[in-house]
Amino acid sequence: MKELIQRSGLWLLPPLFGLILLGAWEGAIRYWEVPPYLMPAPSAVLAALWGDAALLLGSLWLTLVITLQAFLLAVVSGVALALLFSQSRLAAAALYPYAVILQVTPIVAIAPLVVIWVGYERVNLALLILAWIVAFFPILSNMTLGLRAVDPNLRDLFHLYGASRWQILWRLQLPSALPYLLAGMKISGGLALIGAVVAEFVAGSGTASGLAWRIIESGNRLNMPRLFAALTLLSLLGMTIFGLLSLIQRLLLARWHESELSKAGR
Numbered sequence: 001m002k003e004l005i006q007r008s009g010l011w012l013l014p015p016l017f018g019l020i021l022l023g024a025w026e027g028a029i030r031y032w033e034v035p036p037y038l039m040p041a042p043s044a045v046l047a048a049l050w051g052d053a054a055l056l057l058g059s060l061w062l063t064l065v066i067t068l069q070a071f072l073l074a075v076v077s078g079v080a081l082a083l084l085f086s087q088s089r090l091a092a093a094a095l096y097p098y099a100v101i102l103q104v105t106p107i108v109a110i111a112p113l114v115v116i117w118v119g120y121e122r123v124n125l126a127l128l129i130l131a132w133i134v135a136f137f138p139i140l141s142n143m144t145l146g147l148r149a150v151d152p153n154l155r156d157l158f159h160l161y162g163a164s165r166w167q168i169l170w171r172l173q174l175p176s177a178l179p180y181l182l183a184g185m186k187i188s189g190g191l192a193l194i195g196a197v198v199a200e201f202v203a204g205s206g207t208a209s210g211l212a213w214r215i216i217e218s219g220n221r222l223n224m225p226r227l228f229a230a231l232t233l234l235s236l237l238g239m240t241i242f243g244l245l246s247l248i249q250r251l252l253l254a255r256w257h258e259s260e261l262s263k264a265g266r
Contacts, residue, residue: 040225045232048225056214056226060233063196063210066124067241070131071192075185077132078139086147086173087165096144103137107195111202127199127210134195135188142184146177182249189241197234 022042028034029041036044049056081099085092111130118126150173158168200212211230218227 037222037224040228044225045228048223048229049232052226052229056211056229056233059209059211059214059230060237062124063193063200063212063234064237066127066131066196066210067189067193067237069128070135070195071185071189071241073128073132074135074139074188074192078136078184078188079143079181082140082143082147082177083169085144086169092144099137099140102133107134107198108202111199115203123203126203127196130199130203131192131195134198135192138184138187138191139181142180142187143177146180147173149180150176179249179253182245182252186242186245186249189245190238193234193238193241 026042029039040048081095085096107130110133111126114129115123115126118129154172155168158172163171196210197212200210201216211234214230215227218224218230
């Protein structure tokens, strides 16, 4: 019971600290009479969230759709390519360096090219491609590592019993790689959101209307309350994505993997 109370107290610390920080922020803005075009008070940001709800939620929906599409595409393509690499050293040697090149190339450098190639009339497709590029590599890297991180003794045991390559992959390598994949998904989910926002910053010209464009538009008009409201929605979206992926990780690993068993105190 005492341990449960202590854990509940730890969970209350972040929101409590946040409320104190917001109160100090509000008080400082009122005391020094800072104009809203320089720094809005939390109350002004809340008013912007309420007053511009229709506009901001529409932009949030567009950003969310692009983020989820890029994330799912990254998971499917990353897992498929990692499976290919695990079965063919030749394919891994030939293709993996290009995946690294794709990862280390700054997205801001290739965004204008992608937009031009795809066309401004299909700018959402360009944003999807750019967000996928950012989110793809963590899935590929972690899944490849997980497929290779198999206990050699277990692999030898499978060979001893005459298991086929497919049986080894399905019954040994994939379960071994699952924790690595889930860890990569937690990274990739946040990167997909970052990729969608950065891509719209670079490629946005009003043809896209996600939260990134609302931030640009609000900054140009010195509408700081709306800008901070859009930033708040982006932060909440990122936290929600991370929380859901953490929950999926816990549900899938809770009964058998050491990382979750240790958290449960078993």
